[in-house]
Amino acid sequence: MKLTTGSLLFLLTFASFASAAARDVKTDVCVYAATPSGILAAIAVKKAGREVVIVEPSRWIGGVLGAGLKPMQDCPNYAATGGMTKPLLKSLGQPKEGRRLSTAELSPKQIRADFQVLLDQYEIPVIFEHRIGACQTKDAAIQTASFDLAPFDETGCPPAEPTQRDDLRITAKVFIDAGYEGDLLAAAGCEYRVGRESAEEFDEQAAGVRPVVQKTPIDPYRIAGDPASGLLSMVKADHGLPIGAGDQHTQAYNYRYYTTNDPQHRLPIPVPADYAAEDYELVGRYVAYLAEQESDPEKLRKRLIGIWPGWRNSREWNYQRDSLISMAPLGISQEYAAGDYADKAGVWKAHRDYLAGLRHFMATDARVPQSYRDEVAQLGFDGRYHPDTAGWPHQLYIRIARRLKGRYTITEHDVYNRRQVEDPVALAQYGIDTYPSRRIIVKEGDKTFVANEGNMFVGGSKGPTNVPYPVSYRAITPQADQCTNLLVPICFSATHLGYASARMEPVFMIAGESAGIAAAQAIAEAKPVQEIDMQKFAGSLAAAGQKLQWDPAVDQNGGSGGARLDFATLLKECDQDDDSLVCAAEWSVGKPGYDWLFAFIDADNSGHIDGKEYASFQDYKANNPKWRELLQAKQ
Incomplete structure (x- = not known):
């Protein structure tokens, strides 16, 4: 069945009902999940002249960007982005005319609508409410993927059991797993990682079990003072593994809600x-x-x-x-x-x-x-x-799930710019950012505490070196003996620490577009995704405007280290109405992720930053190397 715009209405309507017989769809590329990464992957395929279908488990598009996270929140270095992602980061959710909205004013509802406009523009069909059930493979290649009809409930939660198994079958030449869970890669038989590696496995200093934080002297027992009564809900006994040991725990998820x-x-x-x-x-x-x-x-x-x-x-x-x-x-x-x-x-x-x-x-x-x-x-x-x-976000913020065991594994050493990559598909830059994994009891002598474990943010939003690092093509492709026609731009190959830095939506979007380009090339060359002509691939990425190399001697990311910034530079970045002042909305757009800082710089509470206030702030930074920590502690 060739999918056209006319058949799309049928598919979307039919997706809400169970069917006795499976529907069979044939296409060039099947993208699993209408996340921002999946949408950009599909557009890249369509731009290359190939047919593509997106299968989305829920009823919504846009992933976590359509559920509360803002496009520029986890983008500390806009200059390190490229391709379709670069303009989208600053246009998603914005009105077509009039005043630009601050980061805080952006609506996930409008972001979802903007993604839908893109899908309509490129005539890309989305089949909703179907999740991967199984893959039929031959010679390490997916022939057909079977999907179960499994509608989410009225609060946006997925069901435990499907309404109809094997409701949809898609035969494609290449598949792209653009979901947050890695369910398609697992169904295809690819090896993957979960949990935390030990510090020893990849020689990562901050890996594995970490020292506890937020240690608080409160009684954890159901009957206060009586260990025999058992532990209260929300706290567990420590598993006893030493600092640096690997385990199956992983960082917290949560809703981003209003x-x-x-x-x-x-x-x-x-x-x-x-x-x-x-x-x-x-x-x-x-x-x-x-x-x-x-x-x-x-x-x-x-x-x-x-x-x-x-x-x-x-x-x-x-x-x-x-x-x-x-x-x-x-x-x-x-x-x-x-x-x-x-x-x-x-x-x-x-x-x-x-x-x-x-x-x-x-x-x-x-x-x-x-x-x-x-x-x-x-x-x-x-x-x-x-x-x-009913007000619930349709997407839980899944910070990490499965990670492909690919041909290259992103680790702490990539984040610190200690490795060279010859086949980049994206640049990443962020700190090693893990939310707590466990809440446990801690005993010190005759004292008992409750504490969290696993929380750290190494390097802050700009990362430990303030220099982007490349994501290897080998990290988004499986081992050749496991699957030859699958690309994985979200659950790519990384350790828990490497993923904690690279797991940001702009990176997923950029990698998604690169994956779509690779999928189209693999079809054109009739080769496994691991064997495409890499020189030609690099040329296609460059033609798409992807930013894949970073030279600290040439490239500028808007300030680094202890460099003093001047007001003229700030005006170029932020002043949209040319009044030689920077209001809160202008600051939010020009300095994404730093909304919290505006009130401190605006010393006279006028609602605008002027040259004198900005110079005073630069003096404060020069005199306080840990200025971020100091100011955030005052919030």
Whole structure:
């Protein structure tokens, strides 16, 4: 069946119903998941003159960018981007005319709409509500992929069981796994990694089990002081492995969600059906501890916000890693990473119920100050962003799941620019960013603490060297004896540490476009993806505008190290209305990820940064090498 625009309506309508017989679709390239990476991969295939179909497990497109994360939030170096990604990072969610929106003002609903415009422009069909069931392979190549009809529920959670197995079969010449879980690569029989490697395995200094953080002297037992009574919910015994040891744990997931107290837009956050206050007793004890430690009501309020709703990133809420307890559960991500669909559904719904239950607890427990209980009680989901899922984001933020065991493994050494790559498909730059993996009890003599483990952010957003590093083509292709017609631009080959830096949406988008170009070339040359003409491939990437090399002596990333920046440079980056001032919205667009810094520089609270204020800030930076840490601690 050749897919055309006319057949698309049939496919989308038919996807909502179970069928007795499987539908068979033939195409050149099948892309699994309509993530930003998958969408750009499909467009690249279409630009090359090949037919392509996207199969999306849910009812929505845009992945986590369509669910709350902003395009420029994890892009510390815009100059290191290229191809289709570069203009999209600054255009997604923006109005076509008039004032540009700040990062915080961008709506995931509009970002989803913008991705749909792209799909319509290139006439790329998307088959929704189907997830990979199995792959039929021959001679290490996928012949046909079978998909099960499995509609997500009304809150955007995936089901444990499908409605109809083997509902869709797609025969393609090349497949691209652009999902966050690596389910297609696993179904194809490719080897993969989950969990944390030991420090020894790849000689990575910060790998494996890490020292505990947020160590807090609160009683973890159901009956205070009685270990025999068992541990409270939300805390577990330590597995006893030493620092640097590998294990199966992985960093926390969470929703990136929106709240409001405005009755016009507020949607209720229902109390889970199985809610039990005792499941949140550790939260109550933590709140009581904070109340004892913080005599200043406003400082206490900030600490309570860190528990629920969390950390306000750019208007949407994220996990507050400086809090012992925050808005997502710990210690269950590993069950999702390589679990079956029932495991994944259970973990996803556990995040939903935990978030809703925690909100109810913070609004009702007597240990929470009355003023903050009242504040929480007035908050609900903001219905303007996810109206069709009762305010719940349709995508859980899966920071890491499976990672392909490919022909090249990205490690800590890549992040530190210690390795040379001759076959780049993208540049990456970010710190080694892992959210906590576990919450455990810690004993020191006769004292007992509760602490988190696995949280670190090495190098900050710009990374430990402030220099981009290349992502190898070999990292997005499997071993040739495992699959010869599969590309993996998201769950690519990396250690837990390497992936913790490279796992950013701009990198996935750039790698997705490169994967689409490679897929089209493999078809044209009738070769395995591992054997395409690399010189020709490099030429195609260059023609697409991909930025794949970085020379620190020539390339500039907008400031590095301790370099002093002047106001004239700031105006070039940010001043859109030529008034020789920088307002908050202009700052947000020109300095993505640094919205929190504007209020500090704007010393007179005028709503604008002038030359004198910016010079004063540069003096502060020169006198305080750890200025980021100092200022963020004051927030």
